[in-house]
Amino acid sequence: IKATFTPIKRGEKELVGLIAVLSDVTEEEKLDRQRKDFVANVSHELRTPLTTIKSYLEALKDGAINEPDIATHFLNVADTEAERMARLISDLLQLSRLDARESYFEKQPISLEHLLKPVYERFSMTCKQKEIVLTLSIEEDLPIVVVDRDKLDQVLDNVISNAVKYTPEAGSIKIKAEQHGEKHVQVSIEDTGLGIPKQDLGRLFERFYRVDKARSRTLGGTGLGLSIAQEIIHSHGGDIWIDSEYTKGTTVFFTLPVRSEASGMD
Numbered sequence: 001i002k003a004t005f006t007p008i009k010r011g012e013k014e015l016v017g018l019i020a021v022l023s024d025v026t027e028e029e030k031l032d033r034q035r036k037d038f039v040a041n042v043s044h045e046l047r048t049p050l051t052t053i054k055s056y057l058e059a060l061k062d063g064a065i066n067e068p069d070i071a072t073h074f075l076n077v078a079d080t081e082a083e084r085m086a087r088l089i090s091d092l093l094q095l096s097r098l099d100a101r102e103s104y105f106e107k108q109p110i111s112l113e114h115l116l117k118p119v120y121e122r123f124s125m126t127c128k129q130k131e132i133v134l135t136l137s138i139e140e141d142l143p144i145v146v147v148d149r150d151k152l153d154q155v156l157d158n159v160i161s162n163a164v165k166y167t168p169e170a171g172s173i174k175i176k177a178e179q180h181g182e183k184h185v186q187v188s189i190e191d192t193g194l195g196i197p198k199q200d201l202g203r204l205f206e207r208f209y210r211v212d213k214a215r216s217r218t219l220g221g222t223g224l225g226l227s228i229a230q231e232i233i234h235s236h237g238g239d240i241w242i243d244s245e246y247t248k249g250t251t252v253f254f255t256l257p258v259r260s261e262a263s264g265m266d
């Protein structure tokens with residue numbers, strides 16, 4: 001708690017009162033710390049791939065360039081790392097636009113079928129390669145939702161690609177849509193993957209928070225996917241949460257508001 005005092009005087013000298021302002025600075029300090037942590041994290045996340053690229057380029061300059069097989073491998077590593085940096089920067093830009101409320105949301109009425117079918121088809125291929133069984137089930141007669149299609153595609157992309165990343169071969173992933181109360185539809189993505197330890201569950205939506213940093217990096221993650229998903233779902237007036245059992249599997253749930261009769265839109 002911070003206290004500031006302002007004297008109230010009558011004339012030049014006579015003190016007749018004191019105004020005391022007590023302000024709770026814990027919230028302010030917390031925000032300040034979060035901002036500093038964020039900058040430190042961004043720098044670290046960008047420097048890691050850059051250091052790798054630089055050391056492989058050094059090795060090439062030092063002679064590896066004359067060994068075609070090794071040179072090709074080194075160039076591929078550098079390329080992958082450069083791609084990671086590009087992905088990170090594009091995720092950061094998107095988060096910053098969402099934070100600043102500069103993202104434009106073009107919300108339109110759409111059925112769950114139209115929203116989920118194309119994503120399901122897109123991921124079917126990847127899942128087949130990993131021998132993961134992907135299913136889609138949509139409850140009958142679900143109301144229409146009002147969403148920005150591209151933004152929702154991104155939420156689904158982030159969440160389903162996590163399910164694919166963190167589910168070993170021969171597992172299964174279920175995408176489901178069902179009614180949730182009167183005003184919302186609930187979408188869930190359930191996998192039979194690695195699961196998340198209880199103590200990490202509350203922190204998954206924090207920027208750059210990962211259960212296993214090394215694993216996430218190897219799998220190409222930026223640690224920002226769920227933060228972006230959360231911002232987008234909240235901007236739609238929905239909620240997003242995760243349930244998981246370590247070593248058994250994870251389910252990500254989110255809700256979307258349905259089109260209301262009154263407005264015809266939202």
Ligand code: ADP
Nearest residue numbers: 162163166210211216221222223224225226250
């Ligand atoms: P990342 O790019 O690392 O995947 P996200 O923000 O998308 O970042 O997710 C944050 C962390 O949450 C991941 O690093 C991972 O530890 C955990 N996680 C997310 N989805 C799943 C899942 N389906 N199964 C297991 N762990 C998950």
